[in-house]
Amino acid sequence: MIELIDSHCHVDASDFDVDREAMLERARAAGVTQLVLVGASESLGQAQATVDFARSHEGVYATVGVHPHSAAKLDETWWPALCELAALPEVVAVGESGLDFYYDESPRPVQEARFRDHIELAARLGKPLICHIRDAHELAAEMLGAQAKGRVQTIIHCFTGAPVDAQRYIDLDCYISFSGVVSFKGASAQPVRDSVALVPLERLLVETDCPFLAPVPHRGKRNEPAFLVETAKVLAGLRELELPELAAATVANTRRVFALTQPQGTCI
Numbered sequence: 365m366i367e368l369i370d371s372h373c374h375v376d377a378s379d380f381d382v383d384r385e386a387m388l389e390r391a392r393a394a395g396v397t398q399l400v401l402v403g404a405s406e407s408l409g410q411a412q413a414t415v416d417f418a419r420s421h422e423g424v425y426a427t428v429g430v431h432p433h434s435a436a437k438l439d440e441t442w443w444p445a446l447c448e449l450a451a452l453p454e455v456v457a458v459g460e461s462g463l464d465f466y467y468d469e470s471p472r473p474v475q476e477a478r479f480r481d482h483i484e485l486a487a488r489l490g491k492p493l494i495c496h497i498r499d500a501h502e503l504a505a506e507m508l509g510a511q512a513k514g515r516v517q518t519i520i521h522c523f524t525g526a527p528v529d530a531q532r533y534i535d536l537d538c539y540i541s542f543s544g545v546v547s548f549k550g551a552s553a554q555p556v557r558d559s560v561a562l563v564p565l566e567r568l569l570v571e572t573d574c575p576f577l578a579p580v581p582h583r584g585k586r587n588e589p590a591f592l593v594e595t596a597k598v599l600a601g602l603r604e605l606e607l608p609e610l611a612a613a614t615v616a617n618t619r620r621v622f623a624l625t626q627p628q629g630t631c632i
């Protein structure tokens with residue numbers, strides 16, 4: 365069976381309350397051996413819950429960070445505690461943090477300030493940084509170039525930009541992760557598809573970002589890690605690779621960037 369790792373998911377979301385363990389079982393049956401459970405916390409309690417979830421599920425690895433949507437909610441009372449959580453040895457990355465100028469749920473200057481805080485935290489801890497960037501690629505690349513380059517290994521998750529944006533991140537040696545968006549048929553996803561071939565194979569990642577962004581043929585439904593193979597198939601096609609080759613490259617890349625150990629047999 366083809367092995368895959370979901371490099372970005374939110375399997376602790378309430379969307380999975382009804383069938384969480386069955387969903388993880390389906391992931392394992394579909395060859396997804398490890399999952400990176402990304403913190404997009406709106407509170408300190410939520411970040412702690414993400415870490416606890418990973419601790420109690422083999423093959424699930426937590427990250428800690430505050431989503432740009434929630435940047436304005438982050439205050440001095442819980443940032444120090446969040447930094448302590450991020451420093452735990454079992455927390456594999458800082459994030460997701462970044463800039464989302466599409467939804468603008470937090471004021472832009474606040475998003476920028478919190479993004480800087482997360483970059484500094486990742487540099488201090490020597491951990492990779494997961495970046496959520498939407499409609500702000502030029503500024504994000506500028507900030508990463510000034511503050512992160514050579515100090516922090518960065519991952520641009522759920523890449524939604526154009527080839528010119530991908531090239532900026534490639535020049536900064538970022539990993540670039542693609543979600544089910546690459547499988548969408550509409551013209552708006554074409555720049556994302558056009559970017560796939562530019563990314564060096566050793567910097568390519570694949571993710572679900574579940575419960576969001578289910579790939580075709582599941583589009584519109586709740587997404588889950590078992591659907592990851594559909595996105596991997598599209599990436600393989602765009603790169604003119606066989607699926608096993610594409611899958612093996614993304615597995616190796618995910619293990620390298622997050623320093624995951626190879627599981628003994630299949631787990632989750």
Ligand SMILES: [Zn+2]
Nearest residue numbers: 460496521522
């Ligand atoms: Zn995100």
Ligand SMILES: [Zn+2]
Nearest residue numbers: 402404460573
């Ligand atoms: Zn996410």
